[in-house]
Amino acid sequence: MEPDTTYMALALEEARAAAGEGEVPIGAVVVCEGAVVARAHNRRESDFDPTAHAELLAIREAARRLGRWRLSDCTVYVTLEPCPMCAGAMHQARIERLVYGATDPKAGAVGTLYDLSNDERLNHRFSYTAGVLAEESAALLRDFFGRLRRTGDH
Numbered sequence: 001m002e003p004d005t006t007y008m009a010l011a012l013e014e015a016r017a018a019a020g021e022g023e024v025p026i027g028a029v030v031v032c033e034g035a036v037v038a039r040a041h042n043r044r045e046s047d048f049d050p051t052a053h054a055e056l057l058a059i060r061e062a063a064r065r066l067g068r069w070r071l072s073d074c075t076v077y078v079t080l081e082p083c084p085m086c087a088g089a090m091h092q093a094r095i096e097r098l099v100y101g102a103t104d105p106k107a108g109a110v111g112t113l114y115d116l117s118n119d120e121r122l123n124h125r126f127s128y129t130a131g132v133l134a135e136e137s138a139a140l141l142r143d144f145f146g147r148l149r150r151t152g153d154h
Contacts, residue, residue, distance in 0.1 A: 004099050007031055008133045010102070013088050014041040014054060015079045016139050021046060025140040028054035028078040030062035030071070037074070038062035047049060055086040057075040059093050070094045079137040081130065082110035087116035101137030105119040 007029050014027025018041035030038040039059035044050060055078050063069050075097040076090060082100065087109035091099060103112050110128050111118045117126050 003034075004129060004132045006110055007036070007075075008079070008099060008101060008137075009077050010036065010039060010135055011054075011077045012133060012140070014039050015137065018042045019140060019144050023054055025144050026054045026078065026080045028058040028076060029075050030058045030076050032062065032066065032071070032074040037065050051085065053083070053086050055082055056089050059089055059095075060081065063093065068108070072096055075099060076151065077132075079103050079133075080141065081110050083107040084109040084114060084116065086112070090126060091116055091122055094124050095125055095126050099132050100130055101134045103130060103134070110134070 011027040011029045015025040018027060019025035021101055023042040023045050027041045029036055038058045038061035041054050041063060043052040043057060049084065055076060059071065062074060072094040073099065074095050076095055077099045079101040081104040082090065090119060092139060098117065101107065105112055119127050127152065129152065
């Protein structure tokens with residue numbers, strides 16, 4: 001398995017953990033110099049925190065573990081295209097690269113609705129690769145929201 005697929009599989013594990021906790025199944029992993037330095041999943045419901053997205057939690061943990069806020073040698077893997085808040089956090093953290101699974105037609109800020117990764121008005125740009133294990137990522141979300149609709153549990 002190529003590295004992007006391997007690390008995205010770890011992000012999918014996090015997404016499954018989120019679903020098991022009743023959270024929207026999105027997972028993220030931060031990799032620096034070939035080592036996983038942080039893993040997280042959505043915790044908005046559990047933490048009563050609208051900012052507790054998988055990417056933000058993983059970026060915070062990576063910065064804490066590495067002892068620095070500049071993550072310019074790190075790659076973030078996330079199962080769903082980041083929203084504007086999370087893409088903005090990646091910009092602020094100066095991440096080198098993003099890899100995501102499914103696109104987000106409602107809030108995607110790295111190519112779908114916006115592209116904060118490559119906006120020439122901003123002082124940092126990062127590369128990205130979209131569509132890694134996209135079907136698996138999208139299926140988790142479809143199943144989760146389908147279950148919510150059937151049970152009326154929202």
